[in-house]
Amino acid sequence: MKLKDIGEFGFIDRIEPLCKIHNPDVLRGIGDDCAVIGISPELNLLVTTDLLVERVHFLLDWQSAQALGAKALAVNLSDIAACGGTPKDVFVSLAVPDHVEINWLENFYKGMSDLSDRFKVSILGGDTTRSLTDLIINITVTGVSKNGETLLRSGAQSGDIIVVSGYLGDSSAGLELLLNSRDVPESIASSLINAQLSPTPHLRQGRSLAQSNACNAAIDISDGLSSDLGHVCKQSRLGATIFEARLPVSEPLKWLAGHLAIDPLEWVLNGGEDYILLAAIKPDKFGEIRLRAAAEGWDLIEIGVFDSTPGIKFVKASGETLPIIPCGWDHFKSEMPFGQI
Amino acid sequence: MKLKDIGEFGFIDRIEPLCKIHNPDVLRGIGDDCAVIGISPELNLLVTTDLLVERVHFLLDWQSAQALGAKALAVNLSDIAACGGTPKDVFVSLAVPDHVEINWLENFYKGMSDLSDRFKVSILGGDTTRSLTDLIINITVTGVSKNGETLLRSGAQSGDIIVVSGYLGDSSAGLELLLNSRDVPESIASSLINAQLSPTPHLRQGRSLAQSNACNAAIDISDGLSSDLGHVCKQSRLGATIFEARLPVSEPLKWLAGHLAIDPLEWVLNGGEDYILLAAIKPDKFGEIRLRAAAEGWDLIEIGVFDSTPGIKFVKASGETLPIIPCGWDHFKSEMPFGQI
Numbered sequence: 001m002k003l004k005d006i007g008e009f010g011f012i013d014r015i016e017p018l019c020k021i022h023n024p025d026v027l028r029g030i031g032d033d034c035a036v037i038g039i040s041p042e043l044n045l046l047v048t049t050d051l052l053v054e055r056v057h058f059l060l061d062w063q064s065a066q067a068l069g070a071k072a073l074a075v076n077l078s079d080i081a082a083c084g085g086t087p088k089d090v091f092v093s094l095a096v097p098d099h100v101e102i103n104w105l106e107n108f109y110k111g112m113s114d115l116s117d118r119f120k121v122s123i124l125g126g127d128t129t130r131s132l133t134d135l136i137i138n139i140t141v142t143g144v145s146k147n148g149e150t151l152l153r154s155g156a157q158s159g160d161i162i163v164v165s166g167y168l169g170d171s172s173a174g175l176e177l178l179l180n181s182r183d184v185p186e187s188i189a190s191s192l193i194n195a196q197l198s199p200t201p202h203l204r205q206g207r208s209l210a211q212s213n214a215c216n217a218a219i220d221i222s223d224g225l226s227s228d229l230g231h232v233c234k235q236s237r238l239g240a241t242i243f244e245a246r247l248p249v250s251e252p253l254k255w256l257a258g259h260l261a262i263d264p265l266e267w268v269l270n271g272g273e274d275y276i277l278l279a280a281i282k283p284d285k286f287g288e289i290r291l292r293a294a295a296e297g298w299d300l301i302e303i304g305v306f307d308s309t310p311g312i313k314f315v316k317a318s319g320e321t322l323p324i325i326p327c328g329w330d331h332f333k334s335e336m337p338f339g340q341i
Numbered sequence: 342m343k344l345k346d347i348g349e350f351g352f353i354d355r356i357e358p359l360c361k362i363h364n365p366d367v368l369r370g371i372g373d374d375c376a377v378i379g380i381s382p383e384l385n386l387l388v389t390t391d392l393l394v395e396r397v398h399f400l401l402d403w404q405s406a407q408a409l410g411a412k413a414l415a416v417n418l419s420d421i422a423a424c425g426g427t428p429k430d431v432f433v434s435l436a437v438p439d440h441v442e443i444n445w446l447e448n449f450y451k452g453m454s455d456l457s458d459r460f461k462v463s464i465l466g467g468d469t470t471r472s473l474t475d476l477i478i479n480i481t482v483t484g485v486s487k488n489g490e491t492l493l494r495s496g497a498q499s500g501d502i503i504v505v506s507g508y509l510g511d512s513s514a515g516l517e518l519l520l521n522s523r524d525v526p527e528s529i530a531s532s533l534i535n536a537q538l539s540p541t542p543h544l545r546q547g548r549s550l551a552q553s554n555a556c557n558a559a560i561d562i563s564d565g566l567s568s569d570l571g572h573v574c575k576q577s578r579l580g581a582t583i584f585e586a587r588l589p590v591s592e593p594l595k596w597l598a599g600h601l602a603i604d605p606l607e608w609v610l611n612g613g614e615d616y617i618l619l620a621a622i623k624p625d626k627f628g629e630i631r632l633r634a635a636a637e638g639w640d641l642i643e644i645g646v647f648d649s650t651p652g653i654k655f656v657k658a659s660g661e662t663l664p665i666i667p668c669g670w671d672h673f674k675s676e677m678p679f680g681q682i
Contacts, residue, residue, distance in 0.1 A: 001443045008469050014447060018454040019464035023429050030466035037430060037465075037483075039380050049481055051434035051468045088364050089378060093392035093479050102342045106355060113359040123360035124378075125371035127392045127479075128349050134472070138434050138479035140390055142378075 031235065032153050033082035033220060034143070044150050046143040048079035054097075054134035062178055063197045065104045068137075069111025070198065075222065076141040077119060077201035078275040082220040083152070084210025085145035087203065090116060090123045093138040095131035119203060149210040156217035156236035156280035162304040165205045165277040167250040168225055169264060170195035172271025177256075184256060191252040199275035205298050206277060212292060214285030221274040228278055229312060230326030236280070241313040241321075242304030269314075269324065280306055372576065373494050374423035374561060375484070385491050387484040389420035395438075395475035403519050404538045406445045409478075410452025411539065416563065417482040418460060418542035419616040423561040424493070425551025426486035428544065431457060431464045434479040436472035460544060490551040497558035497577035497621035503645040506546045506618040508591040509566055510605055511536035513612025518597075525597060532593040540616035546639050547618055553633060555626030562615040569619055570653060571667030577621070582654040582662075583645030610655075610665065621647055 003011055016030050027044060028036040034046040052058060052072055063071075073090060080087040092112065096105065109123075116123055121141070145151075174196030176182075177189055202220070209215040217236055219228050225247075233240055247268050257264035281289055286302070293300035314324045344352055357371055368385060369377040375387040393399060393413055404412075414431060421428040433453065437446065450464075457464055462482070486492075515537030517523075518530055543561070550556040558577055560569050566588075574581055588609050598605035622630055627643070634641035655665045 002439060003437050003441075003443060003446070003469070003471070004439075006443065011443070011446070011469055014443070015450045018447070018450045019466070020454065020458065021463045021465075022457070022461040023463045026430065026463055026465060029463065035430065035432065035465035039384075039386070043380075045380070045386070045483075047430070047432060047465070047481075047483065049432045049434050049467050049479070051436055051470050051477070051479060053436045053470060053472055053477070055473050056436070056471050089367065089376065089388070091376065091388060091390045091481060093390050095392055095394045095397070095477065096344050098343060098345075100344075102344060102347065102352070102355070105344070105352070106359070109356045109359045113361065116363070117361060120363040122362045122364045122367055122370065124362075124367060124376035124388070125360070126390050128344070128352055129392050129394060130344070130397050131394055131475070132396050133474040136392070136394070136436065136477050136479075138390070138392060138468075138477075140388075140432060140481045142386075142388065142483075 028152060033079040034085070036083065036150055036152070038147065042147055044145050044147055046080055046083050046085045046145055047140065048076050049138065049140040050076050052137040054136070060135070065107035066111030066114070067197050069108040070115045072137050072139050073112045073115050074199050074201050075275060076139045077121070077203060078199070078220045078222065080141060080143040081201050081203045081206035082218050082277060083145055083150055084206045084218065085143040085150070086207065087119060087121045087141055087143040089142045090121055091140040092123065092126035094126070094128050095136035096128065097131045097133055097135055100135055145210060151206070151210055151215060151218040153217055153219050153232045154235040156232055156238055156306050158238055158306055158308045159283050160216050160280035160306045161283055161286050161302055162229070162240060162242060162306060163279050163281055163300050163302055164221070164248065165202050166274065166299055167248050167253070167276070168221070168274055169253050169267030169271045170250050171199065171273040172267045173253050173256055184259065188252045188255050191250070192256065196273060199273065201275060202277045204296070208292060208296055208298070209277070209279050209289070212285070212289050214282050214289040215279050216282060217280040219278050221276050221278055222272055224270040224272040225278070226269045226312065226324055227326040232278065232280065233312065236306070238306045239309040239311050239313065240304055240306050241315060243315045244317045246301070246303045248301045369493060374420040375426070377424065377491055377493070379488065383488055385486050385488055387421055387424050387426045387486055388481065389417050390479065390481040391417050393478040395477070401476070406448035407452030407455070408538050410449035411456045413478050413480050414453045414456050415540050415542050416616060417480045418462070418544060419540070419561045419563065421482055421484040422542050422544045422547035423559050423618060424486055424491055425547045425559065426484035426491070427548065428460060428462045428482055428484040430483045431462055432481040433464060433467035435467070435469050436477035437469065438472045438474055438476055441476055460542070486551060492547070492551055492556060492559040494558055494560050494573045495576040497573055497579055497647050499579055499647055499649045500624050501557050501621035501647045502624055502627050502643055503570070503581060503583060503647060504620050504622055504641050504643055505562070505589065506543050507615065507640055508589050508594070508617070509562070509615055510594050510608030510612045511591050512540065512614040513608045514594050514597055523601070525600065529593045529596050532591070533597065537614060540614065542616060543618045545637070549633060549637055550618070550620050550630070553626070553630050555623050555630040556620050557623060558621040560619050562617050562619055563613055565611040565613045566619070567610045567653060567665055568667040573619065573621065574653065577647070579647045580650040580652050580654065581645055581647050582656060584656045585658045587642070587644045589642045
């Protein structure tokens with residue numbers, strides 16, 4: 001049996017029993033955006049790691065070395081954001097094939113370095129070795145969060161309001177444009193492709209949610225809305241209802257969907273790599289956190305509600321309700337070497 | 342220009358200026374076995390990461406999945422040992438090609454799990470994704486050490502005695518036997534191949550050295566004696582003299598060298614992956630630490646002395662002194678896809 005037969009999440013279910021916890025300070029192991037370990041009565045250590053493989057996650061000619069360096073770091077910072085933490089230190093492992101030049105690698109580090117300056121994180125080393133075929137990038141990021149302010153996937157309560165912190169689907173539409181060139185105006189293309197190639201981790205939003213005392217759970221949208229909402233439902237043992245009319249769709253995405261005469265919903269529901277946050281907000285605190293977000297200048301968009309009926313219910317604009325099955329991105333279940341659509 | 346033109350260490354020199362330290366608690370970034378970060382007045386966090394690539398570092402048919410899982414974890418635990426630390430948590434990233442079965446992966450995790458039980462470390466997750474060609478394994482391990490007991494490469498003093506904690510060269514001789522089958526008795530072959538495939542991290546030795554107040558610097562022998570001693574010399578701004586007659590050579594290695602009619606010195610000086618410790622011991626504490634090691638049942642072998650004359654001087658059994666140039670394993674400078682000899 002191969003991984004593609006059971007997918008990444010089926011595999012995690014199988015190996016979890018082999019991952020015994022000997023450290024009594026571990027608050028969360030496998031199954032969240034970060035592992036969470038108590039390091040003092042006040043502070044938790046967060047650790048996240050992400051592996052990117054050439055031809056599976058990216059092609060070298062899609063973007064500059066600097067842009068890829070920044071993205072490789074950004075997707076890890078997004079996991080720290082999902083836990084409401086402050087990122088601290090970065091460890092970079094590279095396996096480098098012969099077709100990658102020193103100059104390219106220096107620019108890759110320059111991209112990481114610029115983003116690390118912006119978010120005040122330190123690159124503390126790693127490992128550099130050889131690859132015979134594809135460029136391999138593994139980044140591990142540590143961060144900290146206050147005990148009592150660490151956001152997990154498992155804390156949502158029935159009645160909590162589901163919010164997201166930005167547009168859905170732009171990144172996967174951008175990937176579609178990278179994979180299949182289309183006759184699209186430059187401003188539309190650059191907006192969507194930028195969402196795919198240069199995501200900004202929502203660290204400020206995560207910190208704000210963590211400090212608000214209004215947020216019961218959070219996750220970053222990396223696999224796609226349906227899949228990541230499914231993770232929160234599973235970990236919190238809840239169902240959820242989301243409303244088509246409330247899903248935030250950008251103007252460029254609407255334009256592209258219209259131009260291609262397709263429904264943007266596939267991108268919005270199942271597209272991955274948005275790297276915005278999805279959170280569960282206590283209903284009596286919703287007004288307060290909405291004002292806080294507005295004052296701080298970030299988007300907080302209500303898209304639905306957690307409930308105790310199993311599954312994700314999707315209320316169409318027409319009023320009809322359909323069950324939706326989480327089917328975001330799983331590299332092993334895809335037939336294609338890359339591409340989510 | 343390619344990485345093979347400047348090697349891994351030349352590359353580190355180039356990227357180090359791009360790795361700015363924003364975290365005031367960082368005590369050591371790039372350039373040691375672990376990064377060291379203060380997390381309380383008493384305690385330091387240690388972080389190490391290691392990337393293993395199929396066909397560069399291992400072949401699947403060399404060993405069982407369990408043995409490879411254990412080794413992949415052991416080499417990271419060895420870095421924690423070199424800093425005198427106690428390992429805590431493990432994060433595993435895998436990129437899995439189609440030729441690797443679920444059953445193999447479960448056994449790989451079983452191998453890690455068994456070693457993690459032995460050393461009481463916790464496997465807390467990671468990332469699993471797809472590879473189009475080779476199996477990729479990245480492991481990150483965190484650990485802790487007491488402030489004031491953390492061993493670095495940079496602390497050696499002129500006059501310190503150079504010790505190692507086990508035999509040198511067995512692992513690279515074992516690799517030679519894996520790469521080129523030889524007519525060798527089973528007991529010889531299994532001893533050497535076992536050193537290559539199933540190294541034991543010297544965690545007890547590292548803790549003992551750290552607690553002894555006798556040790557000024559340490560490193561694990563992963564690249565080879567000449568190369569790793571060179572790292573300590575460079576970081577401590579010292580030279581060193583080592584004595585051929587004192588280098589610990591196992592009986593199986595002597596037998597194999599005799600059988601092949603070659604000098605075992607190439608393996609002993611430049612072979613990598615021994616995963617024993619090399620340490621700088623204060624001369625006035627040497628008697629004490631030797632007794633301590635004997636009482637605890639581990640080997641502490643004096644092989645030379647640090648001095649202020651640049652370079653590594655090698656005193657042959659004949660009495661002649663030669664300079665030796667660090668030339669341990671650097672994947673980028675090797676002509677072969679794998680193999681150190």
